[in-house]
Amino acid sequence: MDNLQSTEIKILDAARQVFHQKGFNGARMQEIADLAGINKALLHYYFRNKESLFEKIFNETFGQIALKLNEIFLSEMTLMTKIEIFVNFYINFISKHSYIIQFVINALQDKPDQLREIILKQNLSPGLLLEQVQKQLKDEMGLDIDPLHLYINILGLVIFPVVAKPLIQSIFAIPDDKMGIFLEQRKKIVPTFIANALKGYEKDKSFI
Amino acid sequence: MDNLQSTEIKILDAARQVFHQKGFNGARMQEIADLAGINKALLHYYFRNKESLFEKIFNETFGQIALKLNEIFLSEMTLMTKIEIFVNFYINFISKHSYIIQFVINALQDKPDQLREIILKQNLSPGLLLEQVQKQLKDEMGLDIDPLHLYINILGLVIFPVVAKPLIQSIFAIPDDKMGIFLEQRKKIVPTFIANALKGYEKDKSFI
DNA sequence: GTCTATATGGCGATAGAC
DNA sequence: GTCTATCGCCATATAGAC
Numbered sequence: 223m224d225n226l227q228s229t230e231i232k233i234l235d236a237a238r239q240v241f242h243q244k245g246f247n248g249a250r251m252q253e254i255a256d257l258a259g260i261n262k263a264l265l266h267y268y269f270r271n272k273e274s275l276f277e278k279i280f281n282e283t284f285g286q287i288a289l290k291l292n293e294i295f296l297s298e299m300t301l302m303t304k305i306e307i308f309v310n311f312y313i314n315f316i317s318k319h320s321y322i323i324q325f326v327i328n329a330l331q332d333k334p335d336q337l338r339e340i341i342l343k344q345n346l347s348p349g350l351l352l353e354q355v356q357k358q359l360k361d362e363m364g365l366d367i368d369p370l371h372l373y374i375n376i377l378g379l380v381i382f383p384v385v386a387k388p389l390i391q392s393i394f395a396i397p398d399d400k401m402g403i404f405l406e407q408r409k410k411i412v413p414t415f416i417a418n419a420l421k422g423y424e425k426d427k428s429f430i
Numbered sequence: 431m432d433n434l435q436s437t438e439i440k441i442l443d444a445a446r447q448v449f450h451q452k453g454f455n456g457a458r459m460q461e462i463a464d465l466a467g468i469n470k471a472l473l474h475y476y477f478r479n480k481e482s483l484f485e486k487i488f489n490e491t492f493g494q495i496a497l498k499l500n501e502i503f504l505s506e507m508t509l510m511t512k513i514e515i516f517v518n519f520y521i522n523f524i525s526k527h528s529y530i531i532q533f534v535i536n537a538l539q540d541k542p543d544q545l546r547e548i549i550l551k552q553n554l555s556p557g558l559l560l561e562q563v564q565k566q567l568k569d570e571m572g573l574d575i576d577p578l579h580l581y582i583n584i585l586g587l588v589i590f591p592v593v594a595k596p597l598i599q600s601i602f603a604i605p606d607d608k609m610g611i612f613l614e615q616r617k618k619i620v621p622t623f624i625a626n627a628l629k630g631y632e633k634d635k636s637f638i
Numbered sequence: 639g640t641c642t643a644t645a646t647g648g649c650g651a652t653a654g655a656c
Numbered sequence: 657g658t659c660t661a662t663c664g665c666c667a668t669a670t671a672g673a674c
Binding site: 244245247248284288291324327328330331332334338341346349351352368370371374377378379381383385386388389390392393394396404408411415416418419420421422 | 560579581585591619627
């Protein structure tokens with residue numbers, strides 16, 4: 223079929239899928255090999271060991287997540303436009319790649335030290351990300367607000383429902399079809415919720 | 431030392447700790463035995479296998495989380511009081527037991543089918559939980575809002591920062607000491623954020 | 639109930655032929 | 657580059673003495 227792809231790419235595609243779904247401990251080299259249509263020996267020919275293959279995938283995945291954050295929040299748009307675009311994009315993105323965020327969260331929890339170097343090599347701009355939003359809050363809405371809290375509020379509202387989907391469905395007894403509709407609704411609900419909250423501060427600016 | 435405790439309790443304490451931190455795949459029966467001060471054979475004498483020990487811990491942990499939700503939101507208080515109490519309690523609780531939520535989320539992601547039965551045996555009241563809040567939104571604030579979205583907003587704002595702590599610290603380059611202060615601040619910030627957002631709906635009730 | 643010793647299987651990794 | 661065969665280890669689980 224797709225024997226046009228190089229073996230290395232077939233391996234990376236397979237590894238990405240397995241690592242994303244099962245994490246480092248849950249993943250099996252045999253399963254990755256099967257999915258790539260090769261055998262274990264060849265896996266180790268291309269990548270020294272499980273660890274190095276995992277780090278390759280982690281680097282790629284973390285970069286993908288961080289990149290979009292940079293792209294959107296360092297662009298030239300009003301803050302509320304950025305938030306709308308971000309919420310829409312991210313709900314689509316993580317719904318499609320449903321394991322991607324949890325993979326990163328778990329990896330960072332399991333081996334924070336090994337992964338620190340990899341993260342530092344990424345093109346992240348944490349300082350800029352915070353400054354930009356702080357400035358826009360001030361200029362566009364007259365608010366003296368800690369931008370980090372706003373970021374975390376946005377991320378929490380967007381990411382939590384996707385990551386904790388099975389937990390939420392268990393607690394509130396939501397069937398699969400309703401859950402899909404529910405997530406779709408949040409593309410509109412979350413920006414509105416945030417906009418309303420920010421409007422509220424304009425009267426009493428008591429947000430830290 | 432604490433040889434007063436029965437062996438079974440020592441095992442459960444050890445298993446709880448190891449499973450919470452490392453999940454099912456990451457946990458080692460040897461490590462649990464060591465922590466309990468016994469050997470592996472005795473572990474299997476009390477609990478048939480790793481799976482059944484894990485299920486015991488999962489049942490207990492999930493119950494703890496669900497119980498508090500029920501307790502607070504089915505009580506007799508105003509909605510905003512419930513939210514304040516819930517946010518305060520949960521940020522304390524999951525900061526103290528920092529792995530507990532992620533343990534449940536991961537377990538439910540890994541083996542949703544095996545755990546479904548366990549969850550159904552819990553004393554959850556999903557229907558009541560939703561009805562109660564819906565009624566209070568209407569009666570106390572005049573809002574026709576989907577209560578599920580409000581629950582998820584609250585949970586996301588509270589849980590996400592704790593679960594994704596290492597991810598957040600990596601993206602925004604936050605040192606450990608600042609992160610502790612940051613989480614503490616959220617006890618006040620989150621209820622305010624929610625209150626402001628809900629106030630916003632009172633003018634234009636366009637929330638679904 | 640608690641221990642030591644061991645069975646059993648699976649997994650990551652390597653040797654070596656082609 | 658790709659394969660088959662196999663090594664060596666470690667993890668779960670059991671047998672059997674005390």
